[in-house]
Amino acid sequence: MSSVISDPWEGLRQFTAARIALGHTGHSLPTDVLLGFQADHAQARDAVYSALNAQQLCEDLQHFVPGILLTSQAQNRQQYLQRPDLGRKLSAVSKQKLIAQNTTENDLSIVIADGLSACAINQHVVPVLSLLIPVLVDKGWTLAPVCIVEQGRVAIADEIGFLQKSRTTLILIGERPGLSSPDSMGAYLTFQPKTGLTDESRNCISNIRPAGLHYPQATEKIYYLLNQMKIKQISGVSLKDEMELPGGKLLD
Amino acid sequence: MPYHQTIHNYTYHFPDLKTLLAKATPARSGDYLAGVAAESAQERVAAQMALADVPLPTFLTEHVIPYEEDEVTRLIMDSHDINAFSSVKHLTVGEFRNYLLSDQVTTDVLNNLTAGLTPEMVAAVSKLMRVQDLITVSAKCKVITKFRNTIGLKGHFSTRLQPNHPTDDYKGIAASILDGLLYGNGDAVIGLNPATDNIPTVIRLLEMIDSIRTQFAIPTQSCILSHITTTIQAIEKGAPVDLVFQSIGGTEATNTSFGVNLALLQEGYEAALSLNRGTVGANVMYFETGQGSSLSANAHHGVDQQTCEARAYAVARAFNPLLVNTVVGFIGPEYLYDGKQIMRAGLEDHFCGKLLGLPMGIDICYTNHAEADQDDMDTLLTLMGTAGCNYIMGVPGADDVMLHYQSTSFHDALYIRKLLGLRPAPEFEDWLIRMNIFDEKLQLQTISHRHQLLAELGTV
Known part of the structure; x- marks a missing residue:
């Protein structure tokens, strides 16, 4: 006979993803519930330590736009987690590489960074950009080469966009993994990028993944915001988001 | 010098x-x-x-x-x-x-x-x-506060029932409240972090939670943890506000980044007092703090994060709060890197707050990018119980599906109470026994689907 006492309100789970009606043995969690939680936490932890498939992404996107591989000043994940300031700056080598490219003035710099979940980027970047880039090209947007950055934070796109002489930047970055969302991708958009901008200069679209904001809707929202920036020549809190996007927590 | x-x-x-x-x-x-x-x-x-x-x-x-x-x-x-x-x-x-x-x-x-x-x-x-x-x-230290029940008595240990939902869905929130109550949680407060700061929504949430409280005559208080300006407006519109919440920090510039100052906190305090809704006391404020907020707001003046945190308690104590808790591991590894740092910070915050006369609780928590796990939380929970902490959070299965971090669960509260022989707030304990959720020995009772809470609320 099982020592687990189940809760007769399991039916209420239809109303929330919260972990309710878990049952108990003594005052403790039943074994299956305990291990289920551990599995979800393990998935989120592995997402934080996952690595960007930079070379593969570069090859997959080659068809649309050339790619450049870059790194931030954070040497490794441990340092990245403790020193967000280093993740916001290009390494000296990467900076030289980008300057040497001497990109001509353009409408948009697209940056791809691992952020806190490289696996989110590995999964979702190609599907989203495969939808977005053809639309942009069709509408006459000029694009800088795509920059793929390891150990990057959101603000690194400001430096990249400035060096690429881009009027706007879009960074696609892995968000902080939740227990039930290890693969959430965020998109941050900034008009007239330059170093030293803060979060109020950006617009954010959060939770891009098949179980959250779907690829076509995410692409539509990105394109909408890019257009608004082009028309109104602003971004961030002063750019009223009239599509009523679901709000996201800023990554950093 | x-x-x-x-x-x-x-x-x-x-x-x-x-x-x-x-x-x-x-x-x-x-x-x-x-x-x-x-x-x-x-x-x-x-x-x-x-x-x-x-x-x-x-x-x-x-x-x-x-x-x-x-x-x-x-x-x-x-x-x-x-x-x-x-x-x-x-x-x-x-x-x-x-x-x-x-x-x-x-x-x-x-x-x-x-x-x-x-x-x-x-x-x-x-x-x-x-x-x-x-x-x-x-x-x-002993710091006792009162509103509809008595929190902080020696040998007692309370919990905030935190029924968050990513879209503020009423049924989703009610389901988590029910789950928490049936596990004996919620004597510190039933406190929801709303997904939006939209005033009509906040008012409807206040009314919804208050109606559950009154329907079952639960001797506890509720709180929607919106910005103080939102709560003041809700009070002006006649909403049933028990506690006024605000996040605060230890420097003027930190508080500016939160959109508050001492005068605004005073305004909120007086607005809550004017409603006179407490039955056994008039502690009407709820504050949250956490090491790192001043640095995060670039407002630390070169002062270390723990001293900044202690200064936040001076702000809190000016308003006779019912509840104050540090949200110790929420801010992320760039402030508190791992379980060891989170544990030490939690104990420091509790110590400093208590010595300054505050009814300290703690949100024992971590994010998925911190070097911490459930074992670290259990360790800190056990330490906080022995340190005489007033309350912790109660989150279904320790997983906050709105704020995306892990805190303590309803089960965790049962664990620490049983291990250390700690009881809920006395008024709430009487209610739990009356409702056949606990017996006289505070053992969790087997709940049938005919239980009053399930019969009346579970079918809503």
């Missing part, structure tokens, strides 16, 4: 009190990020030795943030009670540690001392303390 200390034939120099405090702080990532931490283990101990020799009255004349520049410093200095301070005014920080740990210092002695202590004195002595020192002194 400069300080110096020689150890192992090397003399370390510290230009001023705030540098000395920062260098004496046990290692944590946020102080490294801010560039104020000790550069070596030996420099840290040298700073602790120099700090131990600082006379307590020095803290009344050397301010870590100038009086002219910061209203929190002005609050600390202007409200300092020199009579209460007189019993310790001859002590250095090191002697103050000895004094606090001595058997002559009882709960009553500590209660009489509170108004004479400043946050910087309390932060300073905590930096010289080991974990067992922090627990020993905290456990001697």
